[in-house]
Amino acid sequence: MKYVSTRGQAPARSFSDILLAGLAEDGGLFMPETWPQFTAEDWRDMRSLPYAQLAARVMAPFMAGSIDQKTLLRLCRDAYANFDHAAIAPLVQIEDGLFVQELFHGPTLAFKDMAMQLLGRLFDHVLTERDERVTIVGATSGDTGSAAIEACKGRERLSVVILHPEGRTSDVQRRQMTTVLDPNISNLAVQGTFDDCQDLVKAMFADMPFRNEMRLSAVNSINWARIAAQIPYYVYAALSLGAPDREISFAVPTGNFGNVLAAWVARRMGLPVRHLCVGSNRNDILTRFLNTNDMTARAVVPSLSPSMDIQVSSNFERLLFEFLDRDSESCASLMTGFRQTGKMDVPESVWSSIHGLFSGLALDDEATTTEIRNVHQKSQYLADPHTIIGIAAGRKFRQPGIPMVAMATAHPAKFPDAMRAATGIFPALPPSLADLFDREERFRVVPNTLNLVEDAVRSGVLNNDR
Numbered sequence: 170m171k172y173v174s175t176r177g178q179a180p181a182r183s184f185s186d187i188l189l190a191g192l193a194e195d196g197g198l199f200m201p202e203t204w205p206q207f208t209a210e211d212w213r214d215m216r217s218l219p220y221a222q223l224a225a226r227v228m229a230p231f232m233a234g235s236i237d238q239k240t241l242l243r244l245c246r247d248a249y250a251n252f253d254h255a256a257i258a259p260l261v262q263i264e265d266g267l268f269v270q271e272l273f274h275g276p277t278l279a280f281k282d283m284a285m286q287l288l289g290r291l292f293d294h295v296l297t298e299r300d301e302r303v304t305i306v307g308a309t310s311g312d313t314g315s316a317a318i319e320a321c322k323g324r325e326r327l328s329v330v331i332l333h334p335e336g337r338t339s340d341v342q343r344r345q346m347t348t349v350l351d352p353n354i355s356n357l358a359v360q361g362t363f364d365d366c367q368d369l370v371k372a373m374f375a376d377m378p379f380r381n382e383m384r385l386s387a388v389n390s391i392n393w394a395r396i397a398a399q400i401p402y403y404v405y406a407a408l409s410l411g412a413p414d415r416e417i418s419f420a421v422p423t424g425n426f427g428n429v430l431a432a433w434v435a436r437r438m439g440l441p442v443r444h445l446c447v448g449s450n451r452n453d454i455l456t457r458f459l460n461t462n463d464m465t466a467r468a469v470v471p472s473l474s475p476s477m478d479i480q481v482s483s484n485f486e487r488l489l490f491e492f493l494d495r496d497s498e499s500c501a502s503l504m505t506g507f508r509q510t511g512k513m514d515v516p517e518s519v520w521s522s523i524h525g526l527f528s529g530l531a532l533d534d535e536a537t538t539t540e541i542r543n544v545h546q547k548s549q550y551l552a553d554p555h556t557i558i559g560i561a562a563g564r565k566f567r568q569p570g571i572p573m574v575a576m577a578t579a580h581p582a583k584f585p586d587a588m589r590a591a592t593g594i595f596p597a598l599p600p601s602l603a604d605l606f607d608r609e610e611r612f613r614v615v616p617n618t619l620n621l622v623e624d625a626v627r628s629g630v631l632n633n634d635r
């Protein structure tokens with residue numbers, strides 16, 4: 170399988186190459202040259218497979234030529250071995266025709282583990298084959314950083330440096346990162362905001378001498394391998410509920426559009442998916458786009474669901490590329506126009522075909538709290554502030570006879586204050602994290618200054634090499 174850029178100005182690459190590269194050099198995102206197709210018979214054959222085997226089967230065509238099937242199966246088994254539920258991504262029915270798929274049974278209690286646990290192992294495998302090392306740098310407002318750290322800790326060929334805004338992540342989220350003491354992990358608490366952290370990461374990637382010296386790499390949500398690793402749980406849910414002999418719809422709480430894009434890819438591969446529902450908080454650019462073709466970026470406002478506090482959903486570019494019939498020139502010009510003006514004029518015909526498949530619903534904080542309380546009262550189900558937005562979208566758009574599956578993206582114990590405010594219940598951390606607040610923390614506070622941050626990255630990585 171070869172990969173091409175959504176902006177058309179980068180050479181086609183192998184899976185291993187795009188795994189390490191992340192972003193294409195023309196600023197675009199990598200997409201598979203063709204879509205693998207599974208027939209009804211292929212889907213039926215997968216019905217009884219355990220999760221790791223099903224995942225390897227679904228992802229194999231995307232990695233063909235780079236990762237052989239036996240290796241992929243071994244990496245998948247290993248990646249999902251330390252989840253705390255035997256089904257890995259279990260389904261829970263909360264109402265007639267309405268299901269929740271729990272994606273938070275990994276080590277950091279958020280759905281990012283579903284992809285990141287595999288990504289860490291894929292990086293290790295490819296780097297060992299090539300006898301190379303890389304430094305992964307990333308900025309986080311919460312879930313991505315801890316998922317990357319958990320997936321990469323102790324891996325010899327990877328150094329990981331994660332920037333978080335000092336004092337602006339929740340205590341649980343910070344401690345999940347800073348209590349990992351392996352020598353290849355460094356945490357920098359930047360004296361600034363999440364946006365400052367992101368700007369520093371971008372600046373480090375733009376500093377070519379530094380980038381080459383440190384062999385910088387990224388595991389953010391534009392990395393295609395993360396999308397690929399999110400496809401299997403949609404397949405798993407659909408097969409459990411009667412596919413391929415029955416249609417199914419999904420509802421997904423959305424930030425960077427990576428998770429719901431994976432659902433769309435599953436559909437593109439032949440899974441009978443009827444409808445995709447997208448949930449947002451007050452940062453509702455996607456919902457405005459889906460409802461009225463208004464793609465205008467506004468200032469980000471903090472909400473109860475911080476992992477969805479995003480105005481520019483980077484993976485949307487991939488969907489746009491597809492709905493433009495892969496016209497990379499149009500895609501590039503829409504994306505650069507958006508960057509310059511903060512507004513994207515999506516052609517009406519393109520919008521209406523997207524609108525035919527996707528629907529959007531936005532909830533503000535008050536509605537989020539009310540919905541958490543209602544669902545808990547009615548179904549005894551505790552949904553965190555991200556998950557509840559997906560459930561609300563699924564409820565609004567479900568159709569009779571078609572099961573609706575809402576994605577549960579975080580464990581409620583990650584957001585105890587919001588849960589207590591809504592239900593009076595303060596959810597406990599699962600046993601694996603019960604002593605989180607007694608563990609030793611290690612991080613370094615750095616000013617919001619590029620050269621000082623680069624120095625800190627250098628010394629963190631040196632520490633690993635010793």
Ligand SMILES: *Cc1c(COP(=O)(O)O)cnc(C)c1O
Nearest residue numbers: 312424425426427428476578579
């Ligand atoms: C990252 C995240 C999301 C958003 O997922 P995208 O793939 O960026 O759309 C939603 N909920 C939680 C808990 C997350 O960590």
